[in-house]
Amino acid sequence: MIYLQLFLSFFKIGLFGFGGGLAILSLIQMEVEQNGWMTQQEFVDIVAVSQITPGPIGINCATYVGYTVGGIWGSVLATSAIVLPSLIIMLSICKAYFWLNRRFKGNPYFEQTLRMLRFTVLGLIASAALLLMKPTTFIDSTSWIIFGIVAFLTISPEIFRKKEGNKLSTFNSQLSTFLSHPILLIVLAGVAGYLIYR
Amino acid sequence: MFFQLFWTYLKIGTFTLGGGYAMLPLIQREVVDRRGWIDEQEFLNMIALAQAAPGLIAVNSAIFIGWRIGGWKGVCGAVLGAVLPSFLIILGIAMVFADWKELPAVEAVFKGIRPAVVALIAAPLFKLAKSAKISWLTALIPIVAALLIWLLGVNPVWVIVATIVITLIVVDIVERRRK
Numbered sequence: 001m002i003y004l005q006l007f008l009s010f011f012k013i014g015l016f017g018f019g020g021g022l023a024i025l026s027l028i029q030m031e032v033e034q035n036g037w038m039t040q041q042e043f044v045d046i047v048a049v050s051q052i053t054p055g056p057i058g059i060n061c062a063t064y065v066g067y068t069v070g071g072i073w074g075s076v077l078a079t080s081a082i083v084l085p086s087l088i089i090m091l092s093i094c095k096a097y098f099w100l101n102r103r104f105k106g107n108p109y110f111e112q113t114l115r116m117l118r119f120t121v122l123g124l125i126a127s128a129a130l131l132l133m134k135p136t137t138f139i140d141s142t143s144w145i146i147f148g149i150v151a152f153l154t155i156s157p158e159i160f161r162k163k164e165g166n167k168l169s170t171f172n173s174q175l176s177t178f179l180s181h182p183i184l185l186i187v188l189a190g191v192a193g194y195l196i197y198r
Numbered sequence: 199m200f201f202q203l204f205w206t207y208l209k210i211g212t213f214t215l216g217g218g219y220a221m222l223p224l225i226q227r228e229v230v231d232r233r234g235w236i237d238e239q240e241f242l243n244m245i246a247l248a249q250a251a252p253g254l255i256a257v258n259s260a261i262f263i264g265w266r267i268g269g270w271k272g273v274c275g276a277v278l279g280a281v282l283p284s285f286l287i288i289l290g291i292a293m294v295f296a297d298w299k300e301l302p303a304v305e306a307v308f309k310g311i312r313p314a315v316v317a318l319i320a321a322p323l324f325k326l327a328k329s330a331k332i333s334w335l336t337a338l339i340p341i342v343a344a345l346l347i348w349l350l351g352v353n354p355v356w357v358i359v360a361t362i363v364i365t366l367i368v369v370d371i372v373e374r375r376r377k
Contacts, residue, residue, distance in 0.1 A: 193310015
């Protein structure tokens with residue numbers, strides 16, 4: 001019953017996936033791994049494709065995993081299953097919006113839970129990255145150099161933003177914002193990979 | 199209303215790269231500035247809700263705005279518009295990628311891309327940690343969560359459930375003391 005399993009897995013991911021796409025990756029990864037649906041390498045490739053194509057990363061991943069596991073119907077099922085919990089929960093929230101707003105705004109139970117979940121989500125994102133740092137994805141020292149450069153360029157706008165005022169750092173700030181674009185970084189890493197490993 | 203919402207979200211879904219967060223400014227421009235369907239304050243409330251609820255932020259926002267503007271039909275239009283472009287594009291890629299994957303050139307390209315993808319997952323953590331106003335003490339929460347999942351293979355679902363349960367218990371104890 002591959003279809004039932006696919007539906008249940010992605011329903012669970014939609015239901016417990018707090019914190020958006022990157023945090024949801026760790027849940028998708030765990031389901032994919034536990035069900036033995038694909039290798040780690042295949043999963044990273046899917047994440048790569050999801051990041052360079054338009055749309056929410058979670059939808060892209062669900063569609064791709066669904067197709068790999070169960071063909072076209074698998075992809076329809078996985079994508080619907082990840083959206084379904086959102087539909088149920090968000091529609092309930094919308095219907096009870098004014099009541100909820102009055103009841104839960106400033107409620108310590110509610111506000112603290114949301115605050116703690118924000119911290120936990122950081123851990124989920126970190127674990128998604130840690131789980132992928134394996135010999136299958138990091139094949140040699142060049143891999144670590146690519147990792148270092150991409151990580152630095154992604155963080156660099158934060159570093160250069162601090163020193164405002166002088167002209168050179170404004171230039172650096174604009175340049176680093178341009179260079180930190182994920183799609184550009186993936187394309188550059190792909191070109192580097194082609195030149196190095198070909 | 200169905201087609202207007204469908205069309206609006208289809209445009210947003212087709213032209214935003216980089217996931218849900220990247221969609222928010224575009225949604226704001228279309229829905230608040232251009233169409234005037236909801237005002238700025240309600241848009242901000244919507245973002246807060248879409249982030250607090252589980253699921254994908256782009257889908258959650260589509261549901262909220264669809265419901266506010268067009269009821270059931272609005273929800274269907276907005277969600278289909280938000281999901282369909284990604285679905286079709288990825289389906290197309292998935293169909294051909296299986297054949298390309300074996301080519302040595304494609305494999306070389308992906309050997310370069312894989313570590314970059316891991317960096318793109320890890321690096322935003324710094325910015326996210328800063329915006330979550332993390333302290334040395336609260337930094338323990340993500341560290342413990344990451345270690346549980348990474349080293350012990352705990353399912354992230356349980357980490358989320360544990361976070362909710364422990365927080366509720368602690369807040370309950372604190373609230374009772376106060377009374």
